[in-house]
Amino acid sequence: xxxxxxxxxxxxxxxxxxxxxxxxxxxxxxxxxxxxxxxxxxxxxxxxxxxxxxxxxxxxxxxxxxxxxxxxxxxxxxxxxxxxxxxxxxxxxxxxxxxxxxxxxxxxxxxxxxxxxxxxxxxxxxxxxxxxxxxxxxxxxxxxxxxxxxxxxxxxxxxxxxxxxxxxxxxxxxxxxxxxxxxxxxxxxxxxxxxxxxxxxxxxxxxxxxxxxxxxxxxxxxxxxxxxxxxxxxxx
Amino acid sequence: xxxxxxxxxxxxxxxxxxxxxxxxxxxxxxxxxxxxxxxxxxxxxxxxxxxxxxxxxxxxxxxxxxxxxxxxxxxxxxxxxxxxxxxxxxxxxxxxxxxxxxxxxxxxxxxxxxxxxxxxxxxxxxxxxxxxxxxxxxxxxxxxxxxxxxxxxxxxxxxxxxxxxxxxxxxxxxxxxxxxxxxxxxxxxxxxxxxxxxxxxxxxxxxxxxxxxxxxxxxxxxxxxxxxxxxxxxxxxxxxxxxxxxxxxxxxxxxxxxxxxxxxxxxxxxxxxxxxxxxxxxxxxxxxxx
Amino acid sequence: xxxxxxxxxxxxxxxxxxxxxxxxxxxxxxxxxxxxxxxxxxxxxxxxxxxxxxxxxxxxxxxxxxxxxxxxxxxxxxxxxxxxxxxxxxxxxxxxxxxxxxxxxxxxxxxxxxxxxxxxxxxxxxxxxxxxxxxxxxxxxxxxxxxxxxxxxxxxxxxxxxxxxxxxxxxxxxxxxxxxxxxxxxxxxxxxxxxxxxxxxxxxxxxxxxxxxxxxxxxxxxxxxxxxxxxxxxxxxxxxxxxxxxxxxxxxxxxxxxxxxxxxxxxxxxxxxxxxxxxxxxxxxxxxxxxxxxxxxxxxxxxxxxxxxxxxxxxxxxxxxxxxxxxxxxxxx
Numbered sequence: 007x008x009x010x011x012x013x014x015x016x017x018x019x020x021x022x023x024x025x026x027x028x029x030x031x032x033x034x035x036x037x038x039x040x041x042x043x044x045x046x047x048x049x050x051x052x053x054x055x056x057x058x059x060x061x062x063x064x065x066x067x068x069x070x071x072x073x074x075x076x077x078x079x080x081x082x083x084x085x086x087x088x089x090x091x092x093x094x095x096x097x098x099x100x101x102x103x104x105x106x107x108x109x110x111x112x113x114x115x116x117x118x119x120x121x122x123x124x125x126x127x128x129x130x131x132x133x134x135x136x137x138x139x140x141x142x143x144x145x146x147x148x149x150x151x152x153x154x155x156x157x158x159x160x161x162x163x164x165x166x167x168x169x170x171x172x173x174x175x176x177x178x179x180x181x182x183x184x185x186x187x188x189x190x191x192x193x194x195x196x197x198x199x200x201x202x203x204x205x206x207x208x209x210x211x212x213x214x215x216x217x218x219x220x221x222x223x224x225x226x227x228x229x230x231x232x233x234x235x236x237x238x239x240x241x242x
Numbered sequence: 243x244x245x246x247x248x249x250x251x252x253x254x255x256x257x258x259x260x261x262x263x264x265x266x267x268x269x270x271x272x273x274x275x276x277x278x279x280x281x282x283x284x285x286x287x288x289x290x291x292x293x294x295x296x297x298x299x300x301x302x303x304x305x306x307x308x309x310x311x312x313x314x315x316x317x318x319x320x321x322x323x324x325x326x327x328x329x330x331x332x333x334x335x336x337x338x339x340x341x342x343x344x345x346x347x348x349x350x351x352x353x354x355x356x357x358x359x360x361x362x363x364x365x366x367x368x369x370x371x372x373x374x375x376x377x378x379x380x381x382x383x384x385x386x387x388x389x390x391x392x393x394x395x396x397x398x399x400x401x402x403x404x405x406x407x408x409x410x411x412x413x414x415x416x417x418x419x420x421x422x423x424x425x426x427x428x429x430x431x432x433x434x435x436x437x438x439x440x441x442x443x444x445x446x447x448x449x450x451x452x453x454x455x456x457x458x459x460x461x462x463x464x465x466x467x468x469x470x471x472x473x474x475x476x477x478x479x480x481x482x483x484x485x486x487x488x489x490x491x492x493x494x495x496x497x498x499x500x501x502x503x504x505x506x507x508x509x510x511x512x513x514x515x516x517x518x519x520x521x522x523x524x525x526x527x528x529x530x531x532x
Numbered sequence: 533x534x535x536x537x538x539x540x541x542x543x544x545x546x547x548x549x550x551x552x553x554x555x556x557x558x559x560x561x562x563x564x565x566x567x568x569x570x571x572x573x574x575x576x577x578x579x580x581x582x583x584x585x586x587x588x589x590x591x592x593x594x595x596x597x598x599x600x601x602x603x604x605x606x607x608x609x610x611x612x613x614x615x616x617x618x619x620x621x622x623x624x625x626x627x628x629x630x631x632x633x634x635x636x637x638x639x640x641x642x643x644x645x646x647x648x649x650x651x652x653x654x655x656x657x658x659x660x661x662x663x664x665x666x667x668x669x670x671x672x673x674x675x676x677x678x679x680x681x682x683x684x685x686x687x688x689x690x691x692x693x694x695x696x697x698x699x700x701x702x703x704x705x706x707x708x709x710x711x712x713x714x715x716x717x718x719x720x721x722x723x724x725x726x727x728x729x730x731x732x733x734x735x736x737x738x739x740x741x742x743x744x745x746x747x748x749x750x751x752x753x754x755x756x757x758x759x760x761x762x763x764x765x766x767x768x769x770x771x772x773x774x775x776x777x778x779x780x781x782x783x784x785x786x787x788x789x790x791x792x793x794x795x796x797x798x799x800x801x802x803x804x805x806x807x808x809x810x811x812x813x814x815x816x817x818x819x820x821x822x823x824x825x826x827x828x829x830x831x832x833x834x835x836x837x838x839x840x841x842x843x844x845x846x847x848x849x850x851x852x853x854x855x856x857x858x859x860x861x862x863x864x865x
Binding site for chain 3: 333334335339341344346513
Binding site for chain 2: 077099106
């Protein structure tokens with residue numbers, strides 16, 4: 007599969023504290039890649055680095071173009087949708103307005119067309135359409151965030167801990183839908199997760215991050231069977 | 243009874259002016275959590291520009307439109323040049339810049355247009371009062387213009403994509419950038435709109451109170467009171483608050499404290515709101531589930 | 533270190549006192565006003581610089597102090613020096629009462645309310661019902677005090693020395709207050725309110741008390757100003773007085789004791805220069821300089837002076853300098 011996104015020697019820092027120390031990784035077109043690691047390993051920072059939300063050095067190539075150093079909004083406009091940690095809901099706005107904002111860079115007609123598809127994945131959003139988004143449950147907000155990201159019609163979807171704070175049943179539902187989105191739309195996905203079992207189940211490629219360094223890379227199957235990973239991250 | 247009705251009506255007329263300025267304040271507050279202390283002086287400066295254009299021979303409505311456009315550009319440029327670098331500065335610095343702007347606009351106005359009090363023309367001039375003598379034609383016309391502007395602003399924010407993006411940028415700049423909204427542009431637009439609202443308010447009140455470089459400082463105070471009364475983070479509340487303060491001012495001035503202390507009513511309103519209802523009447527209590 | 537600062541203030545005041553015998557008339561009056569405004573700005577600095585609560589209406593306390601002194605002198609024949617403690621108490625009480633509702637909320641509420649107070653004040657002072665005391669629009673004229681005890685000093689010299697002595701005492705008291713335990717709590721509220729509250733500081737009460745002390749300082753300055761100018765009237769105390777004090781604070785140096793003196797010198801001398809260009813120019817110059825300082829020299833003249841001194845004396849920093857730096861580091865710890 008051709009590579010869609012590639013990071014080479016990526017460093018990132020918040021002010022004086024460095025979080026990423028020169029990591030390399032790639033995301034293949036049409037595939038699901040997952041980034042595993044413990045709390046504080048730098049997973050969220052990696053996604054933020056791609057979206058230009060932190061100061062970085064090193065290179066990030068997306069579809070053959072260098073995007074490092076660009077403004078966050080420009081990176082969104084080249085086709086990278088980012089579902090941030092905490093879901094980034096516009097709490098004060100309605101569900102409909104949240105979704106409309108997802109399609110902000112596209113014509114109104116495209117929004118109406120794609121909305122049906124989002125409702126197909128997340129029928130519950132349709133029922134909540136005119137409700138204030140802040141009143142949604144955590145699971146619904148996660149669905150709203152993914153729906154918002156899909157409406158950008160991205161080439162790459164970045165997901166930051168989609169399972170965070172959700173009940174196990176809801177987590178399963180979300181991951182099933184993510185899997186469907188990948189299959190049905192050939193959507194490339196880079197997902198960051200603490201829940202390694204779930205993430206590996208829908209991924210083809212996987213990386214393991216430890217304190218800002220990439221310590222393992224390979225196919226999801228390889229990582230899932232690796233003894234060390236099993237013990238530390240899969241918990242059996 | 244007739245007198246009371248008259249006071250309430252003319253309170254609503256000036257209330258519209260306060261509502262516009264209060265809305266301008268709240269728009270900037272919502273997106274940046276800054277209170278623009280220079281809003282009044284900027285509006286005064288705009289009003290002088292309108293007068294200069296009229297004196298130069300432009301018809302009234304031509305000057306009106308030109309002033310609106312100039313004020314919009316002025317507001318946006320101030321945001322881009324002065325406020326943008328202050329985005330992450332301590333509060334004291336941003337307040338200081340607003341105070342600096344206030345000083346610069348106030349003395350520029352005096353410098354360019356002189357400190358003498360000037361009369362300002364009204365497009366609604368005619369000698370006979372309307373509504374059975376309750377309102378002058380200018381009062382009625384100014385109210386119509388003010389309301390039209392407020393409705394237009396409402397429709398813009400509610401029903402246009404750009405308006406939605408501006409609200410989103412105010413509530414959640416991080417998420418806004420992630421969906422591709424240029425938050426910096428939205429802030430500049432917000433400043434432009436706020437300056438426009440102030441300019442219209444200035445042009446509508448100037449025929450009543452006459453034009454001098456300190457014309458808007460009292461009006462800014464009523465607008466503060468209106469914004470706090472309605473809830474400093476609630477645009478609709480600020481508009482209602484502005485009208486309410488107009489009525490309070492007129493009734494209080496006529497029946498309670500006398501016209502000499504009218505300005506202090508704004509101060510009392512502010513303190514009363516802080517003591518009894520710090521979030522304002524319509525302060526938004528956000529419902530959230532985590 | 534506190535000792536070094538005390539010494540510096542006493543030595544500085546002694547040098548300043550010597551000026552009384554070199555200058556005369558208008559220049560002495562200007563210096564008197566520098567000291568007066570320095571006290572006023574120090575007051576503002578206590579609440580805005582050290583405590584982080586922005587006041588845009590300190591001119592109001594200056595006005596209250598001025599009026600208390602003028603009324604006591606003209607209506608009740610109180611000697612001018614005896615009006616100072618009265619004015620201090622009244623202004624502190626006003627500050628406390630006014631700060632209570634606004635400071636409970638934090639954020640910009642204090643800036644908003646104090647700004648409103650400053651804008652509304654002239655109208656309040658003109659209120660006809662108060663005219664027997666305030667003199668309405670006309671204001672009150674008082675006479676210049678003569679040197680006591682048969683001292684061979686002109687009235688100008690005496691007034692300058694009197695003001696300077698009061699100023700020295702107030703600066704000493706402020707320096708002590710701010711370098712001690714209370715001062716640490718005051719700065720903690722600015723730098724880390726959550727931690728301060730966790731450590732048992734009652735935020736609202738401490739902020740309100742600080743505001744009261746600050747109002748007291750500025751009020752006493754107002755009294756001294758009234759005695760020096762020999763005249764109070766509502767229009768001398770417009771919102772621009774408050775803004776001027778704020779400009780002095782920023783330009784002199786936020787959270788710096790010596791900054792108050794720099795700031796006062798700035799607001800006394802710069803408008804004089806600017807007004808030679810145009811009557812309107814003073815405001816514009818203030819505005820532009822204020823914005824320029826915020827962008828380029830946010831630590832004000834005091835910060836600039838400190839850096840220059842440090843560069844000149846790299847091996848043995850002067851005691852004053854070290855005290856100042858220490859205060860700053862504490863402030864930001």
